[in-house]
Amino acid sequence: MSTNENKKALLRVEKLSMYFTTKKRGIKDTVKAVDDVSFEVYKGETFGLVGESGCGKTTTGRAIIRLYDPTGGKVYFDGREITGKLDKEKKKFVTDRIAMIFQDPIASLNPRMTVEEIIGEGLKVHGVKDPAERSKRVREMLLKVGLSPEHATRYPHEFSGGQRQRIGIARALIVGPEMIIADEPISALDVSVQAQVINLLNDLKEEFGLTILFIAHNLSVVKYFSDRIGVMYFGKLVELATSEDLFKNPLHPYTKALLSAIPQPDPISEKKRQKIFYDPESHDYKDGNHPSYHEVKPGHLLYCTESELKEWTKDMKD
């Protein structure tokens, strides 16, 4: 666990919005994939972003690293705004400092490039011109992620899923980023291999002092891995707290439903457990009764209206 006493926000997301417009038979339709989302990620911590598919967690990650152009809002990294027009210098600033690990280890590696080319490409872009130097650093990085230097000349199809994800991690880390956005890095892997990748990410986080934005839908893993967790639902960040607090004090009904749905490897308590279901219609958000963010206690944010705030925080534990 990182100490958040000297909280220094490495990444600050302010009112980030990402809308997609579709045009079907001339009728325009807007999908608010991410709507007015704000959070901070402190230096050295792992921030988990959870929610079901389609809630906008991946879009948030992609908008931060500028794979998408956000519709609105601002993102600051290390005090500098990285939204807005991307000039060459700003682009370099973003790509130098933030790297991304993708969900699908098959689709995210170019099948026609060798491992050395895939991992070394980032170095090339970052101005390491000497091929011998590049090759040396690629091999060092392969060792760090638990592969061997002989793997450098092979192609992605020769590797298993877990090994491919290691290649993806090596590619992200070789440019020496301060922050990693890991978008469901383990959901495509087999159970026994998932643990390998989680342990690797944990070790590398220590070694390189990384800050990680961890996007996932498996809550047990997110709880295990993250210091703080943000819960997203339909483009909104509905609750944000430290992982301990979130699991002890889930306040938003969606968070409660999500937590109650986590499968637990215990047949006796599983059979007794009461599941909670979330009904998005239960909110009364009409006629000026607009929800907003409330800090229910230090570090615990909740998206609700005034009346809901009272109702939900009634029996909050410390």
Next chain:
Amino acid sequence: MDKPILEVKNLSVSFNAFSGTVRAVRNIDLELYKGETLVIVGESGSGKSVTTKAILGILPKNGRIDSGEIIYQGEDMAKYKEKDFYNIRGKRISLVFQDPLSALNPIMKIGKQITEALILSGKYDKKSAKKRAIELMEAVGIPKPELRYEQYPFQFSGGMRQRIVIAIALASDPEILICDEPTTALDVTIQSKILELINEMKAKNDLSIIFITHDLGVVANMADRICVMYAGKIVEFGTAEDIFYRPAHPYTWALLSSIPDLDTKEKLFSIPGAPPNMLAPPKGDAFAQRNKYALAIDFEEEPPFFKLSDTHYAATWLLHPDAPKVEMPEILAHRIERMKEANGIVD
């Protein structure tokens, strides 16, 4: 105990591949009793799906049953011709697939897909089939079934599609339902609803279920008995409590301790290496190479099943009376202790 309604004896399945013969399932025995949920767990490639495909006679063209019997209703289905399956498949034994989108025909209305199954069962004509289909849709929790009846699969969400697939599987009032990773493609909240639905349908329709998954956590609340498969063999089987509270095979230990639960703080136990190549299954215990508890004999001779209790068996030499005593990984021992404490169990 009663006689099992489905019995698999010494089944072996192999595939002809370009590079040789893949021994996907090797000499497994299974019994399914009336009204129970039997869970088969294992990683990809462990042979769990192949086993159920062999039962239903839907192995791909390059696959074949090498040996063994599949006894159902007093007959050996392993010897069945394609024609013989017509009265079994989808009628007595139904299947729910992993991916609900590819299991449905994208250009056929949902209602038609359900009534198709009903009319094929021979018990319904067009009109009564529609009525029954709407009842089924209602039973699996589809709101506004009359409206949904006229819609296409793309107008349904993933969870709703899986509900439709379950409705189709139940249309002919089967005796056995085989669920092949039915919730893997779904979100946790939807997953728990679908699991609940399957449990509910099981109680209502008096089903026996074979449930395949790679995630032990998913099945804790459904399983009556669990088989753990690795590299085409069953390595341990027992009741859900046997497996979760008294696991005995190192592979089961590894599977259980590689997933974190909500109180896990320790470093996760990760299984080194990768599953063996089934073109040439290793000699001895297939898990030996990845097993830090492996004994010399594990590399030489396949372990037989050792009996732990009337319901619980495991195939590992560690249970041999002469074997050195080893403890399960600490992370797992701690969890089991926590579980016992939480549920007030004393040994």
